Amino acid sequence: MKNENQKGINHKVIEIRRVCKVSKGGKSLNFRALIVVGNQKGIVGLGIGKASQVLNAIKKGQSRAIQNRIQIAMTRTKTIPHKSEANFGAAQVMLRPAAPGSGVIAGGAIRTVLETAGIKNILAKQLRSKNKINNARATLVALSNLRFITVTAKNRGLSLEKLTGRKSYEEIKDVKP
Structure with a gap:
């Protein structure tokens, strides 16, 4: 676990x-x-630890979170x-991209997960359930x-121009007024 901490992975306790x-x-x-772990660069994981002492529960949750890490897609402006x-269980979460400078507009467990992942500009809302575990998941x-x-274009076998309906940057640059 010490090697993981040296690589820039930090953890936060949600509950x-x-x-x-x-x-x-x-x-x-x-x-x-x-516990949620992340490197502030698009990798984040979640884990639950149970023990008779608080520190042991945190260590167990941290090791489980490191095992369950995922890579997420982020833009250059640190948004989605x-x-x-x-949905997870009764919890429903809605995430929307935000303009640069907006900050993380979220509450509860969602905010902790997003900050640990490295997202800086996002709008989030938790709907229905207030359960922290299900909201984080x-x-x-x-x-x-x-x-x-x-x-998406590559998976569908389409060109980016055909999928978006817009001309590419090279085609726009070649057109002279």
């Missing part, structure tokens, strides 16, 4: 919750930590290429659904 299990012998007290919506699903238009 630490005390959970209690009632059994025949009495109550057993444990902690659940929701297009609008994206996703829905955010990851929405981020993993993002695609650049060049990738």
Whole structure:
């Protein structure tokens, strides 16, 4: 894990919750930590750790988050290429690109995930559920659904000009007034 931290991967704790299990012998007290890891350059992961001590729960969540990292599509202005919506459980998340200088306009677990991923300009809204785990997972699903238009054109076997209906930069440059 020390090698991972040296490569610029940092983690943030979204939530630490005390959970209690009632059994025949009495109550057993444990902690659940929701952790997000990222390198601020488009790689982000989410993990949950459970243990009887807080630090052990954080370490477990961090190692699980490192295993579950994904690469996301970001533009040069540190925003997302297009609008994206996703559901996870009862939670629904809507992400929209924003103009440079807008900042991260989001709340709760969504904000932490987006900041750790390195996104600087975005509009986000959590709908329906307020559950932090499901909102964070829905955010990851929405981020993993993002695609650049060049990738979409390549997958469909079309040229970029045919897909967008606009002329390429080279064609515009050759036209003289």
